[in-house]
Amino acid sequence: MDKIRGHRRENERYRVVILGAGFGGLWAIKTLVRYPVDICLIDQNNYHTFFPLLYQVASAELEPEDIAYPVRSIVRKFPNVHFLLGRATKIDLKAQIVETDARAVPYDFLIVAIGSLTHFFNIKGASEHVYPLKTLEQAVDIRNQILTCFERASYETDEDFQKSLLTFVIVGGGSTGVEFAGTLAELIYGHMKRDYRSLDFGKVRVILLEAAGKLLPNLPDRLGNYARERLNRIKVEVRFNSKVSEVGPDEVKLTDGSVIRTYTTVWTAGVRGEPALNSWGLPVNPNGKVTVLNTLQIPDHPNVYAAGDLAYLEEGGHPLPMVAPVAIQQGVAAGENIVRQISGKPQVPFHYNDQGIMAVIGRRAAVAYLYNRFGFTGFPAWIIWLGIHLFRLIGFRNRLLVLTNWAWDYIYYERVVRLILPAKPLSEKHQEKS
Amino acid sequence: MDKIRGHRRENERYRVVILGAGFGGLWAIKTLVRYPVDICLIDQNNYHTFFPLLYQVASAELEPEDIAYPVRSIVRKFPNVHFLLGRATKIDLKAQIVETDARAVPYDFLIVAIGSLTHFFNIKGASEHVYPLKTLEQAVDIRNQILTCFERASYETDEDFQKSLLTFVIVGGGSTGVEFAGTLAELIYGHMKRDYRSLDFGKVRVILLEAAGKLLPNLPDRLGNYARERLNRIKVEVRFNSKVSEVGPDEVKLTDGSVIRTYTTVWTAGVRGEPALNSWGLPVNPNGKVTVLNTLQIPDHPNVYAAGDLAYLEEGGHPLPMVAPVAIQQGVAAGENIVRQISGKPQVPFHYNDQGIMAVIGRRAAVAYLYNRFGFTGFPAWIIWLGIHLFRLIGFRNRLLVLTNWAWDYIYYERVVRLILPAKPLSEKHQEKS
Numbered sequence: 001m002d003k004i005r006g007h008r009r010e011n012e013r014y015r016v017v018i019l020g021a022g023f024g025g026l027w028a029i030k031t032l033v034r035y036p037v038d039i040c041l042i043d044q045n046n047y048h049t050f051f052p053l054l055y056q057v058a059s060a061e062l063e064p065e066d067i068a069y070p071v072r073s074i075v076r077k078f079p080n081v082h083f084l085l086g087r088a089t090k091i092d093l094k095a096q097i098v099e100t101d102a103r104a105v106p107y108d109f110l111i112v113a114i115g116s117l118t119h120f121f122n123i124k125g126a127s128e129h130v131y132p133l134k135t136l137e138q139a140v141d142i143r144n145q146i147l148t149c150f151e152r153a154s155y156e157t158d159e160d161f162q163k164s165l166l167t168f169v170i171v172g173g174g175s176t177g178v179e180f181a182g183t184l185a186e187l188i189y190g191h192m193k194r195d196y197r198s199l200d201f202g203k204v205r206v207i208l209l210e211a212a213g214k215l216l217p218n219l220p221d222r223l224g225n226y227a228r229e230r231l232n233r234i235k236v237e238v239r240f241n242s243k244v245s246e247v248g249p250d251e252v253k254l255t256d257g258s259v260i261r262t263y264t265t266v267w268t269a270g271v272r273g274e275p276a277l278n279s280w281g282l283p284v285n286p287n288g289k290v291t292v293l294n295t296l297q298i299p300d301h302p303n304v305y306a307a308g309d310l311a312y313l314e315e316g317g318h319p320l321p322m323v324a325p326v327a328i329q330q331g332v333a334a335g336e337n338i339v340r341q342i343s344g345k346p347q348v349p350f351h352y353n354d355q356g357i358m359a360v361i362g363r364r365a366a367v368a369y370l371y372n373r374f375g376f377t378g379f380p381a382w383i384i385w386l387g388i389h390l391f392r393l394i395g396f397r398n399r400l401l402v403l404t405n406w407a408w409d410y411i412y413y414e415r416v417v418r419l420i421l422p423a424k425p426l427s428e429k430h431q432e433k434s
Numbered sequence: 435m436d437k438i439r440g441h442r443r444e445n446e447r448y449r450v451v452i453l454g455a456g457f458g459g460l461w462a463i464k465t466l467v468r469y470p471v472d473i474c475l476i477d478q479n480n481y482h483t484f485f486p487l488l489y490q491v492a493s494a495e496l497e498p499e500d501i502a503y504p505v506r507s508i509v510r511k512f513p514n515v516h517f518l519l520g521r522a523t524k525i526d527l528k529a530q531i532v533e534t535d536a537r538a539v540p541y542d543f544l545i546v547a548i549g550s551l552t553h554f555f556n557i558k559g560a561s562e563h564v565y566p567l568k569t570l571e572q573a574v575d576i577r578n579q580i581l582t583c584f585e586r587a588s589y590e591t592d593e594d595f596q597k598s599l600l601t602f603v604i605v606g607g608g609s610t611g612v613e614f615a616g617t618l619a620e621l622i623y624g625h626m627k628r629d630y631r632s633l634d635f636g637k638v639r640v641i642l643l644e645a646a647g648k649l650l651p652n653l654p655d656r657l658g659n660y661a662r663e664r665l666n667r668i669k670v671e672v673r674f675n676s677k678v679s680e681v682g683p684d685e686v687k688l689t690d691g692s693v694i695r696t697y698t699t700v701w702t703a704g705v706r707g708e709p710a711l712n713s714w715g716l717p718v719n720p721n722g723k724v725t726v727l728n729t730l731q732i733p734d735h736p737n738v739y740a741a742g743d744l745a746y747l748e749e750g751g752h753p754l755p756m757v758a759p760v761a762i763q764q765g766v767a768a769g770e771n772i773v774r775q776i777s778g779k780p781q782v783p784f785h786y787n788d789q790g791i792m793a794v795i796g797r798r799a800a801v802a803y804l805y806n807r808f809g810f811t812g813f814p815a816w817i818i819w820l821g822i823h824l825f826r827l828i829g830f831r832n833r834l835l836v837l838t839n840w841a842w843d844y845i846y847y848e849r850v851v852r853l854i855l856p857a858k859p860l861s862e863k864h865q866e867k868s
Contacts, residue, residue: 045854046581046585046854047854063497063499065497065499070629072629072630073629076628076629076631079631082632084588084589085582085585085586085854102586102589103589147480148519151480151519152519152536154518155518155536155537194510195504195506195507195510196506197510197513198516420479420480420481420519
């Protein structure tokens with residue numbers, strides 16, 4: 001314990017600061033809260049976002065409130081947890097202080113779990129013109145953009161412009177890209193078709209661009225092929241070996257020279273770490289993720305841990321995937337290692353218990369790959385997906401509301417959340433037919 | 435019919451354009467849709483807002499989606515109704531064309547039902563610094579502002595600044611002001627108190643400013659007195675004869691020279707018509723509302739009607755109130771008069787069937803004044819209010835969701851929508867403690 005200087009005076013409780021109210025941060029709290037420590041949770045939002053269903057907000061399937069849960073509703077159950085709404089502006093590893101735009105918070109132990117940011121790979125125009133899908137605001141933006149494009153197209157007489165408005169490009173064939181493409185196609189060909197009766201839906205295109213030669217690269221080929229076949233069936237054009245070279249306000253250029261005219265490019269292609277982490281002295285890999293020891297500690301800073309998307313850790317020669325189960329297990333593991341540290345016991349290395357990966361492609365269609373051995377497709381996989389996601393949603397009420405929305409959609413083929421809110425002005429570029 | 439030039443050729447259907455998807459516009463459609471006319475509904479939002487519950491979105495009681503219903507879900511049931519998302523930029527009464535930022539729409543008959551705007555009475559600083567409560571976006575703004583003030587106050591050490599953050603002023607003692615003050619006090623002293631355990635709630639103030647000497651001026655004194663007594667009981671300071679002279683970023687000045695330090699002033703004090711109406715040639719009163727004949731027609735333009743908040747019409751020497759029932763009945767009446775006009779029958783004057791006015795003040799507390807005769811207070815009035823509002827909410831699903839939220843709140847004293855979304859940066863003025 002001699003390396004843990006900290007701010008604690010004799011007989012005071014240890015202060016644990018947790019940066020980020022995502023899966024990693026919340027499960028760390030769940031672990032630590034039973035012990036005599038003071039916990040301060042810091043996040044720039046006052047809610048936890050259930051990221052695995054974010055794409056359903058973007059496709060008008062769920063309301064943003066369905067997958068957001070107020071942090072204070074969670075922490076107020078525990079007298080030793082406090083919440084601070086703020087954005088970290090610096091981690092001072094030497095002084096053991098987290099500086100935020102709200103106030104500075106000293107720590108004895110720190111868990112950094114702020115997740116990841118969208119990676120544009122320095123592709124020209126991408127950061128200005130694409131729609132990333134990493135936050136609740138961005139998901140709402142995408143929903144508003146899709147609906148606005150349909151409204152604008154519904155009275156457009158210039159056919160080329162109308163076609164550009166009705167072309168939707170998704171970059172990235174991982175699980176988010178596949179899931180979003182599936183639900184978008186269902187929104188369009190199921191729901192929108194009844195809303196825009198005078199529109200020729202032969203002009204609509206949903207294009208999924210994947211740089212490699214297969215979908216769902218983490219899963220066995222059979223599942224990727226199934227996903228592709230299902231997506232084709234619901235009219236998604238899946239294009240392999242398609243790398244984006246440039247994005248403009250009204251087009252996507254590919255490295256093979258082809259150009260797709262569109263006003264809506266959703267980017268699910270890559271993530272990276274928060275760039276500031278490096279300047280604060282945390283060791284990062286080329287992708288900006290924090291390199292951690294197998295105990296989830298940061299080298300040379302035994303009282304600082306990282307968990308979730310942000311943490312770079314290999315297992316069996318492969319980096320761990322950036323999914324909710326890894327974040328949850330790492331949050332628990334980091335919390336347990338802090339408890340061990342306080343009581344003078346040795347820390348334990350983290351091992352990921354991989355229960356499986358899943359992706360839903362549409363009505364009664366999904367792929368599931370469980371325990372690295374069992375592949376499911378179709379209806380059984382969809383039922384597994386449904387149950388697990390409902391179970392994992394924090395808060396009974398959210399579970400109830402999500403179930404209501406899903407059931408409604410399933411029974412009536414009706415998406416209830418087709419609101420353009422906040423109202424989205426047709427941007428200059430749309431008006432000018434650039 | 436000779437005055438109805440219109441755009442219709444022989445054997446073509448009459449084109450009815452309805453400006454505004456509020457209560458007036460939708461009920462006009464409900465009336466007209468059974469007749470062989472082509473209807474075009476124009477609104478700047480793609481959803482109908484259930485205005486009577488807007489204040490509950492502002493107080494984090496309901497989700498915005500609960501009281502918004504997609505217009506296309508309504509109109510798609512009727513093959514002779516089309517929807518255009520657009521804002522009217524001009525009504526050309528001579529050419530019989532509504533120009534919008536989307537496209538121009540010719541009409542044979544027109545119903546103008548675009549509602550009203552907030553009236554600031556030229557009070558200095560009001561339009562820049564107050565929070566109006568007339569749109570769904572504004573309601574969400576108010577919710578985010580209140581929650582942000584509490585988050586900011588929770589770690590503030592400067593006591594004066596903290597008190598300003600925790601002071602909430604509501605201007606206007608009509609039903610919106612009374613209802614919002616009641617639900618805000620319940621939010622704060624019920625829900626927030628458990629979320630911000632370290633905060634001294636003795637520093638919180640909710641102040642309702644009324645320029646006249648009583649609350650709910652349209653109702654008998656007994657009901658206004660009841661409202662005042664109930665509001666006082668839940669710690670709302672009701673101040674009579676309090677006229678605002680100026681609003682700054684961090685204060686409200688009254689005409690008696692007193693100053694209230696606050697960052698949150700919600701304005702429910704007045705409404706007026708859209709200023710452009712006058713320049714388009716419609717006859718308006720000093721408040722900017724359109725003066726209509728008792729048939730709801732506009733003088734000299736027998737094929738143009740106005741309905742709802744926008745229309746100025748007196749009955750029994752008093753102007754009709756700006757409430758949903760008036761708009762609904764006028765929408766129906768305007769639709770029926772157009773049908774009469776088409777079939778060559780004389781139009782019928784509008785008479786308001788006043789079934790009552792209600793306002794809810796909090797848990798199990800409301801006032802109701804029915805058929806201009808029967809006054810109720812307390813629990814019976816609250817039950818009447820509850821039933822009527824649920825019944826009137828368009829769409830079964832919204833009814834279900836609203837009921838879920840209300841029941842949840844009622845049983846668990848828990849407001850579920852306490853999200854700051856979109857994230858609200860603490861504005862400069864908050865940072866600088868101006």
